Amino acid sequence: MTILAVSGATTAHAQAYQCRAPQISSVPQIVPDQRPRSMPVTGYTLALSWSPAFCRTRKGSAAHRVQCSGDNGAFGLVVHGLWPQGQRSWPQWCPQQARLTPREIRENLCMMPSARLVARQWVKHGACMTRRPETYFNVTRILxxxxxxxxxxxxxxxxxxxxxxxRTAFADANAGWSADQIGVKLNRDGWLEELRLCYGPRFRPARCDPRRYGARDGQAANIWRGL
Known part of the structure; x- marks a missing residue:
């Protein structure tokens, strides 16, 4: 396991717009929707969702109040999840060695502004990487x-x-990254949904496979502005 090899984080420059994390009293219950899958981890994906597009039709949604109401600040890119990758597929829904706490959820809401999202990412992906949710979210936060x-x-x-x-805008802003290491997910109408940053087994940027690379460079794109 190489997850503890992450080190040397630079000064924080990730997006945050005066986020105010609300109090959390309980942990959402997550029920697996697919069968467990265990396999060796060969790399990782850090998925970053474009919040203005996500919230475009969810501003009045109680389920997405933290992210979309504006009461807790505004969000640009947010972390969807850190996902372990296998050679031809990905591990998921592994047995949990430890349970997530309300405090751990609140600590991550400015990075992942949904209690259910935080809980789901730990249960579905994090438990396949490490025994403790604290370690999973610490590594995610460092990246x-x-x-x-x-x-x-x-x-x-x-x-x-x-x-x-x-892609190139992100690569130009981040030393050590090249465009072929940055996936771009557009919806069927060409609007930006997500960036998918590809890492190798020691959390260094790595070339994306076609599945994670997503839209081709010449494909027309739009970015919804809602900040």
Whole structure:
């Protein structure tokens, strides 16, 4: 297991807009929706969701109040999850050695602004990487805080925006990253949904396989502005 090899995080530059984490009194119950899958871990994906697009139709949703109501601050890119990868598939729903606590959920809400999302990512993915949720979220936070997020609000106004431009903007802002290590997920109408950052087994940037790479560089793209 190489998860504890993560080190040398730089000054935090990941996106946060005066987030205020609410109090959490309980841990959402997560029921697996697929069969468990265990396999050797060969790399990782840090998935970053574009919150303005996610919240576009969810501003009045009680289930997404933390992220979308504006009461707890506004969000740009947020962490969807840190996912272990296998050679041809990915491990999931592994047996849990420890349970998540309300305190651990609250500590991560400015990075992952949904209690259910935090709980699900630990149960589905984190338990396949480490025995303790604290370790899983500490590693996720180190990776997240090491990133510089481009001004995608400004970039969204450029004419002829493409998936390749979204990629290169991120690579240009982050030393050590190249465009082929950055996946771009667009919805069927061409709007940005997610960046997927590809890492090797020791958490160094690595080339994305086609499944994670997503939209081709020349594909037309749009970025919803809702900040």
């Amino acid at each position: 997240w805080k090491s990133l510089r997020i481009p001004d995608y609000d400004r970039i969204s106004r450029e004419d002829g925006l493409t998936a390749g431009r979204i």
